[in-house]
Amino acid sequence: MARVIGDVILDLQNISLSFGGVKALTNISFDVREGEIRAIIGPNGAGKSSMLNVINGVYHPQQGRIVFRGQERRRMNPHEAAAQGIARTFQNIALFKGMTVLDNIMTGRNLMMRRNFLWNALYWGPSRREEIAHRKRVEEIIDFLEIQNIRKTPVGRLPYGLQKRVELARALAAEPSLLLLDEPMAGMNVEEKQDMCRFILDVNEQLGTTIVLIEHDMGVVMDISDRVVVLDYGRKIGDGPPDEVRNDPVVIEAYLGAGH
């Protein structure tokens, strides 16, 4: 299936965010098009994670506007963002440590589950059917990400790389149209990175999911992203296709400057 990049679905305009005295983001604007893989790069502390947190409403910017699918707002809120089809993973794995892999992924479907706690108390009829139906979908995701043999394992016991994969599974379970990934390959070995790259590309190509991705590994970024935003000290210093960004003197300076 050929990839189609569509219209702008997310437009961030003049976003500024600070914590007390620390300016995490200063006047940042960029957009994301339907179906593309959009990378955000930048040195440590540049404000990349903060940017994702603004997109799905975990942090609230002091200034700026966010337009998502034609709706304009000053800030998102996490629940609404989820309801609108935005899902994400976190830089420091944020799985539910006390639950099994299967249960973790099942939580990803909570917005689609309609039966209230009174039905669940009975676990009968509609409630049971609903659980089983969602279990089936979750099993498909488990197959897709090749984690069948760990589905009943408490996530706390899994190695780091697998935890990252389970976190992706949980996000996918929500069937998002926009997926935010915060350093999905950090701390992985080469083989694990390759797997993760493949999964990300598959999600993008087969499901048509738009992806915003933070990654430090430049090789990966150049390989898989359509367009790249570069942040440094909370400011945007570059934006464009990978080749263009790579050769931009300002970007090179930001990356190498600190060392020289």
Place this chain on the structure above:
Amino acid sequence: MGFFLEVLIGGLLAGMLYALVALGFVLIFKASGVLNFAQGAMVFFAALTFVGLTERLPAWLGLSPEWAGLFWIALLLTAVVMVLLAWLVERFMLRKLVNQPAITLFMATIGLSYLIEGVAQGMWGAVVRGLDLGIADEPVMGLLERYNLMISKFDLVAATVAGVLVAVLALFFQYTKVGRALRAVADDHQAALSIGIPLQRIWVIVWAVAGFVAIVAGLVWGSRNGVQFALTYTALKALPVLILGGLTSVPGAIVGGLIIGASEKLAEVYLGPFVGGGIDSWFPYVLALVFLLIRPEGLFGEKHIDRV
């Protein structure tokens, strides 16, 4: 107006002691991240140990029960016992629970409070003891004559002692090497190590300091109301103080203590009669709760956004 002032001042004086106990909590919390529910039990334990020692020492050492030095020997021995307790707690509890969630540590201190209460009563018996520090609970004459204010001499002395200790602790925290290490631990365990004082030792020190605080509180409250189990509940009123002041703030503990002390007394006097009295059992908690809803980070705490 005079009456209002009397109540207010009485409350503030009582609050000084809450502040002292709350400071014990703050120290432990800053250094080890533990909210020490056993602080109340420690107050009871300290008071009971002191009274038990004054009862038995004369027979053990062949001293006259009237001898003035007895007080100081008993005090010293109680202090030694509190240090020992601190060491045991570190050795057999804290050390084994490092890196556990804070709430687990909190529950462990609830267990600890049962253990301490059991040991205290097991050693010294459960009968209510009187305790006389030799300070009369009568109005200070000067104030009564000049301003027509009835302020208890006992309260004044107790508050002064507490106030001095609060000041000493605050200074200790600010200016000594151990104090600086303590603050470092609160921020970052790694940084504390670089100061060169082992974490374990720091824990023993703060628990011992909390133990000394418990002795003072135990003696004051014990001579007021008798040395009995209910002391544990009195000491727990330092918990709402903490909530008001924020778990990590030294000035917060002091101001919080004064607020709780004063408002508790005022409420008991002006509100109590309408609802049948006894409201001091819950008033501090509800006050702290209402306050929390308005300002979740406490009086002096900073607003904090979870990092993800």
Place this chain on the structure above:
Amino acid sequence: MIYREAGQFKASYEEDQQIFPIKQDRIVMAALVAAAFFVAPFVASEYWLQAVLTPVLVFALAALGLNILTGYAGQLSLGTGAFMAVGAYATYNFLLRLDGLPFLVGLVLGGLSAAAVGVVFGLPSLRIKGFYLAMATLAAQFFIVWALAKFPWFSNYSSSGIITAQRIEIFGFAFDTPARKYLLTLAIVSLLALVAKNLARTNTGRSWMAVRDMDVAAEVIGIPLMKTKLLAFAVSSFYCGIAGGLYAYTYLGTVEPDGFGLDLSFKILFMIIIGGMGSVLGAFLGAAFILLLPVGLNVLMHTSVGALVPATLASNLELIVFGVLIIFFLIVEPHGLTRLWQIGKEKLRLWPFPH
């Protein structure tokens, strides 16, 4: 070779989602429940029914309530006793003031009252967490017990707030012997335990655990924090309220506000720590353990070993042992007896070939 999972392939997700996916577990459980219903009432003495089995069930229910809030939803509560008190006193007043109200309806209304009060004191959980929330529940604990003792209306103007449970009658059948009261308690507790298990294994329970483990992540995948936490408070307090009603009606018969003090709350907290946080089975194991421990200690004190222990120490041994056990479990096995039980089963599954 008897306890085996091997060969039991789950043909459908439905089978895999059962409470006891392994057949042997189902058989053992069914046998236990059958014995509790059909054997115990006939073979156990009145003393055992009244002073051991009934209270174990009642406390297991309260522990289940606390476990829903603390073990599943991660909100530490120190006010369990107070929520039980609300259940007991509300049931009493409904039955007293509404003529001809069936007992079970009164009990459920009592539970719902506790749920309502629980939600009110749970409201702070939306803004505060951890210790701070524990303090909020402490406020509930002290305030409610005080209010029940202070306002005589609650106890129908009896002295110092004591209430005496009315006779229990359901469809004209009187539950007036220890065996009947035990059976009634057992039926209610079994039903509610099943309900708890159902909640735990469906979306409701997963949402609770998600909020417990990582609230930001839970919010980000669309779990509404406010609704989820308040629901946990409501369901938990409902369980505690029903437990309080049973405490007054099938166990003690006469209760006073002070009986629902902080000590009771701690006792129930200890049950879930020792039994196992976030486990239905744990509530039962913990309740049985905590209630039987003093009995065991008492027996021990009357042996020759016990004679060596000084009297003052002996009377405080319970406090000491509780304290030590709590610390011990938190250090060595934070998942409590339930986990030990599971480990035992694992061993059995491998036996006799441990490879």
